[in-house]
Every structure is written in C-alpha cells, then in structure tokens.
Amino acid sequence: xxxxxxxxxxxxxxxxxxxxxxxxxxxxxxxxxxxxxxxxxxxxxxxxxxxxxxxxxxxxxxxxxxxxxxxxxxxxxxxxxxxxxxxxxxxxxxxxxxxxxxxxxxxxxxxxxxxxxxxxxxxxxxxxxxxxxxxxxxxxxxxx
Amino acid sequence: xxxxxxxxxxxxxxxxxxxxxxxxxxxxxxxxxxxxxxxxxxxxxxxxxxxxxxxxxxxxxxxxxxxxxxxxxxxxxxxxxxxxxxxxxxxxxxxxxxxxxxxxxxxxxxxxxxxxxxxxxxxxxxxxxxxxxxxxxxxxxxxx
DNA sequence: TTCCGTGCAAAAATTTTGCATCATC
DNA sequence: GATGATGCAAAATTTTTGCACGGAA
Numbered sequence: 001x002x003x004x005x006x007x008x009x010x011x012x013x014x015x016x017x018x019x020x021x022x023x024x025x026x027x028x029x030x031x032x033x034x035x036x037x038x039x040x041x042x043x044x045x046x047x048x049x050x051x052x053x054x055x056x057x058x059x060x061x062x063x064x065x066x067x068x069x070x071x072x073x074x075x076x077x078x079x080x081x082x083x084x085x086x087x088x089x090x091x092x093x094x095x096x097x098x099x100x101x102x103x104x105x106x107x108x109x110x111x112x113x114x115x116x117x118x119x120x121x122x123x124x125x126x127x128x129x130x131x132x133x134x135x136x137x138x139x140x141x142x143x144x
Numbered sequence: 145x146x147x148x149x150x151x152x153x154x155x156x157x158x159x160x161x162x163x164x165x166x167x168x169x170x171x172x173x174x175x176x177x178x179x180x181x182x183x184x185x186x187x188x189x190x191x192x193x194x195x196x197x198x199x200x201x202x203x204x205x206x207x208x209x210x211x212x213x214x215x216x217x218x219x220x221x222x223x224x225x226x227x228x229x230x231x232x233x234x235x236x237x238x239x240x241x242x243x244x245x246x247x248x249x250x251x252x253x254x255x256x257x258x259x260x261x262x263x264x265x266x267x268x269x270x271x272x273x274x275x276x277x278x279x280x281x282x283x284x285x286x287x288x
Numbered sequence: 289t290t291c292c293g294t295g296c297a298a299a300a301a302t303t304t305t306g307c308a309t310c311a312t313c
Numbered sequence: 314g315a316t317g318a319t320g321c322a323a324a325a326t327t328t329t330t331g332c333a334c335g336g337a338a
Binding site for chain 4: 189
C-alpha cells in the first residue's frame with residue numbers, strides 16, 4: 001500500500017518541474033516512470049535499456065543527466081550497495097534493504113523495530129537512517 | 145577499544161594466508177596495514193597512494209587484486225555509499241556509519257540500540273546488518 | 289624449483305563533458 | 314523566439330585482464 005500512486009507521483013513531478021523552471025520532456029518522464037515502476041533498484045544501464053524500448057533514440061548521457069536532475073530535485077535517490085555501478089530508487093518512504101552478498105539482489109523491506117537517532121549526533125545534523133541487512137537470497141542459498 | 149591491535153591483526157593475516165596457501169608478499173602486507181590504520185574508508189586510489197609511499201613501484205592493479213583477495217578471505221569489507229568508487233574497511237566488528245550527504249565524509253559509530261533480525265527473513269538467510277545514518281557533517285553545516 | 293603474485297600496458301566498464309541541434313515554454 | 318534539454322562523440326574515471334618476469338615457499 002502506497003501513499004500515492006504512479007499518477008500522483010507523475011503529477012508531483014510535473015508540478016515540481018514547473019516550480020523550479022525545468023522543462024517537461026518525454027525523456028524525463030520516461031526515466032522517472034521506469035523508476036516508479038521498478039522495485040529492484042536498477043542501474044543506469046538498466047534504466048537506459050528500458051527507456052529505449054519506448055524512445056529508441058534516447059542517449060545514455062541523457063539518462064545520466066536526467067537521473068542527476070531527479071536526484072537534485074529530490075524525487076529519486078542514488079543508492080550504492082554492490083558492484084561498480086550506481087543504482088537508483090524512486091521509493092522515498094523510509095525503508096530498508098535486504099541485500100544478497102552473493103548475487104547483489106536487493107529487496108526493499110520494512111521493519112517493525114525502530115531506532116531513535118538524535119537530531120544532533122557526533123556533530124552531524126541527522127536527517128534519517130536506513131538499515132542494510134546482509135545475507136543470501138533464496139536462489140543463492142540453494143546453488144551452493 | 146579494540147578486541148585486538150594492529151599486531152594481532154597482522155598475525156591473523158599471516159596465519160590465514162598460510163592456511164589457504166596464499167603467499168605473504170610485502171605488497172599484501174602493506175595494503176592491509178594501510179587499511180588497518182585508516183579510519184576513513186579509503187578508496188582504492190587512496191590506498192594506492194599510501195602504499196606507494198613505501199613501495200613506489202607498486203601497481204594499481206596489484207592494489208585492486210589484493211583488496212579482492214583480502215575481501216575473499218574475509219579480512220576487509222568493500223563498502224559503497226557515495227560517489228563512483230569503491231571504498232574499503234578493515235573494521236569488521238559490527239558497527240554503523242554516519243554519512244554526510246554533501247561531502248561524502250563517513251564516520252564509524254556505535255549505537256546503543258539494537259535491531260533484532262531473524263535468521264530467516266523474507267526467504268533470505270541473514271548474516272548481519274548495518275545502519276547508515278544520513279545528514280550533514282559539522283563542516284558542511286556551517287558552509288551553507 | 290614451482291607456482292603464485294606482480295608490474296606493465298591494454299582493454300573494458302562506467303560516468304562526464306562539449307557542442308551543435310532540437311523542442312518546450 | 315529564447316532558453317534549456319538532447320544526441321552524439323570524445324574524454325575522463327574506475328576497474329579488469331593478459332602476459333612475461335620475479336620472488337616466496
């Protein structure tokens with residue numbers, strides 16, 4: 001259950017772009033839509049391949065630039081757990097990650113337990129936290 | 145306070161290498177020593193520069209290969225929070241990270257609170273977890 | 289002496305940038 | 314029409330690999 005669906009998120013995207021003075025281009029919409037639909041923290045290459053299905057002439061550089069823009073305006077997050085390439089996530093609600101140490105598969109999870117982080121901690125002004133749980137996914141457990 | 149000092153860690157390294165049949169080379173020792181001394185999760189390039197001070201002819205490729213080896217035998221961990229390059233950590237005790245979202249500074253921290261993760265969770269066999277706390281470091285708070 | 293590990297250089301993979309053209313506003 | 318975004322290609326950065334030589338066991 002989500003607080004808002006894809007349609008609402010896209011409307012928010014359009015509103016935010018207008019507010020800041022960014023143009024709404026098909027490529028930007030496509031990149032954001034791909035991220036909204038995906039649940040597996042895709043790499044830039046993954047997103048590029050997916051966007052290309054609809055816009056065959058899209059450039060990888062545009063995908064990079066668009067993701068940078070989306071991150072800057074706070075609609076997606078860059079995450080990096082495993083491997084050499086950046087991954088992106090449009091799920092902004094506070095959530096946690098279950099990571100397979102063997103194959104790199106990442107799943108979003110919720111925890112019923114919470115940690116209380118002071119607003120000021122070791123001199124830092126804190127904004128949030130996320131828990132990474134490491135282990136082996138079902139597939140990697142069997143294929144020893 | 146650590147469970148064992150640098151000397152003990154190096155002895156463990158030597159023991160582990162002999163056990164597996166890996167040769168103990170000056171380069172391997174140097175890379176591991178650099179990581180043991182550092183507290184700031186250095187990049188491969190950082191480690192390379194540090195090792196080069198003692199072994200000017202060391203190759204970057206060797207540093208990459210050594211880090212891979214050290215990770216494989218479980219003496220260091222590859223971490224990846226920010227930016228495009230991998231970082232390494234020789235601190236294997238369960239600990240957490242305080243990350244500056246602006247400059248990428250990472251600090252190790254301990255938390256007095258704990259989270260209980262079941263051994264089996266969403267089909268995964270879990271091995272441990274780590275908490276990433278995001279915010280702004282002291283320096284980045286002032287330089288707005 | 290036997291291999292494994294290293295250095296070097298080339299290749300591969302990932303990300304960024306410059307610039308002319310195009311499309312949104 | 315103005316300006317910002319895109320596509321293409323080149324460059325920069327990061328990581329991996331092949332191969333001959335040298336050094337640890």
